Amino acid sequence: MATIEQGTAAGVSFALTDEQKALRELARDFAAREIRPKEHEYDERMQHPADVIAKAHEVGLMNLHIPEEHGGLGLGCFDGMLVGEELYWGCSGMGTSVSANGLGSGPVVLAGSEEQKAKWLRPLIEEPLLCSFGLSEPGAGSDVASLKTTAVREGDEYVLNGSKTFITNAGYAAWTVVFAKTDPRAGAKGMSAFIVPMDTPGVSIEQHLDKMGQRSTDTSAFALQDVRIPAENRIGEEGDGFRIAMATLDFTRPGTAIGAVGVAQAAYEHSVAYAKERVTFDVPIAMHQGVNFMIADMATEIEASRLLTWQAAWMLDQGYGRKATLYSSFAKRFAADTAMKVTTDAVQVFGGYGYIKEYPVEKLMRDAKLFQIYEGTSQIQRLVIAKEIFLPKSD
Ligand code: CAA
Numbered sequence: 321m322a323t324i325e326q327g328t329a330a331g332v333s334f335a336l337t338d339e340q341k342a343l344r345e346l347a348r349d350f351a352a353r354e355i356r357p358k359e360h361e362y363d364e365r366m367q368h369p370a371d372v373i374a375k376a377h378e379v380g381l382m383n384l385h386i387p388e389e390h391g392g393l394g395l396g397c398f399d400g401m402l403v404g405e406e407l408y409w410g411c412s413g414m415g416t417s418v419s420a421n422g423l424g425s426g427p428v429v430l431a432g433s434e435e436q437k438a439k440w441l442r443p444l445i446e447e448p449l450l451c452s453f454g455l456s457e458p459g460a461g462s463d464v465a466s467l468k469t470t471a472v473r474e475g476d477e478y479v480l481n482g483s484k485t486f487i488t489n490a491g492y493a494a495w496t497v498v499f500a501k502t503d504p505r506a507g508a509k510g511m512s513a514f515i516v517p518m519d520t521p522g523v524s525i526e527q528h529l530d531k532m533g534q535r536s537t538d539t540s541a542f543a544l545q546d547v548r549i550p551a552e553n554r555i556g557e558e559g560d561g562f563r564i565a566m567a568t569l570d571f572t573r574p575g576t577a578i579g580a581v582g583v584a585q586a587a588y589e590h591s592v593a594y595a596k597e598r599v600t601f602d603v604p605i606a607m608h609q610g611v612n613f614m615i616a617d618m619a620t621e622i623e624a625s626r627l628l629t630w631q632a633a634w635m636l637d638q639g640y641g642r643k644a645t646l647y648s649s650f651a652k653r654f655a656a657d658t659a660m661k662v663t664t665d666a667v668q669v670f671g672g673y674g675y676i677k678e679y680p681v682e683k684l685m686r687d688a689k690l691f692q693i694y695e696g697t698s699q700i701q702r703l704v705i706a707k708e709i710f711l712p713k714s715d
Pocket of ligand 1: 465
């Protein structure tokens with residue numbers, strides 16, 4: 321198994337630079353001022369947070385990984401993660417809405433040509449536009465290689481047909497990277513990636529899905545019916561789609577893991593405050609071991625999740641390539657499961673009040689569940705980890 325020491329020249333430091341501290345501060349301040357006050361209302365109404373997205377764009381908290389030569393900040397995975405924790409601490413629905421351009425634009429950033437980067441990334445910097453990642457289908461979410469959408473070459477165009485679902489921000493996206501089969505008999509090697517403007521004739525949003533949690537993020541289903549796009553919109557070569565999808569997810573999974581840390585941190589903070597103020601048997605409930613042990617475990621497991629995630633993000637930035645796949649999955653699996661446990665325990669700390677919508681933690685418990693599902697379920701992360709242990713791949 322790859323270890324963190326391999327290839328490490330400069331040793332280990334947990335100290336953030338002044339720039340990183342300022343970036344994190346900016347994100348925390350934004351989350352406290354612009355996101356937290358709206359979290360319950362937007363959750364209740366399932367409201368797409370266009371206003372929050374526009375403000376996040378204005379202050380520079382979106383599209384963090386777009387290269388500098390295309391107008392972006394060109395930040396690495398680690399710096400993006402510092403921002404992500406704070407936004408998701410504010411509200412994971414709105415945090416996902418603001419951050420999901422990282423996933424949508426990931427295939428172009430990682431594998432697009434210079435022309436594609438100039439054409440599709442720069443507008444994201446100039447305007448608060450959204451893009452999305454069109455991988456999952458009604459019959460293929462975990463088993464990506466079995467997706468059914470097809471792309472057939474006709475002269476200088478491809479014609480796409482199929483359905484996509486569970487796609488973050490698709491309902492409001494300017495364009496989506498659609499993964500489709502160019503050779504349906506070739507499994508993972510028959511898949512290609514295409515940039516599809518969402519106003520192309522034949523693209524139709526079928527449903528804005530009504531979710532249990534993270535309700536202020538749009539999650540949509542859309543159909544592609546005889547959608548014609550220029551061949552120049554294909555990213556990489558025919559057959560590169562699966563590898564591009566996996567490399568993108570390797571890069572974004574630490575961002576999702578840190579989102580889970582942000583939610584768990586919020587639940588922990590609410591639990592500590594409530595445990596100090598709520599009195600039973602003549603003492604604050606923080607004095608009861610049944611409660612304070614739960615909170616001690618929360619603090620420990622949140623810190624472990626954060627450190628695993630920092631390590632995965634750091635490895636991606638250091639160019640560990642496929643070795644970072646394992647660490648991305650460690651982080652995503654552990655942080656997602658931790659967020660579920662911490663938020664469930666937070667409801668327990670609040671007792672009956674924890675189950676009531678007027679109090680903050682029931683939303684956090686609903687929100688946390690999604691981390692165990694999107695960008696690869698906790699079971700898929702274990703599958704990736706097991707494959708990397710027993711069938712390791714080099715770059
Ligand atoms: N980087 C580069 N290449 C990779 C790779 C990676 N991380 N992982 C696999 N590959 C390569 C393999 O090496 C292999 O190539 P070779 O045959 O040349 O060796 C090829 O891709 C196929 O790999 P596998 O045999 O491992 O593929 P598989 O079919 O067994 O599936 C899987 C692997 C890990 C289960 C994968 O399908 C997977 O990650 N599934 C989960 C997908 C997922 O996260 N879905 C969520 C959708 S996105 C989302 O949720 C966002 C949203 O908007 C809500």
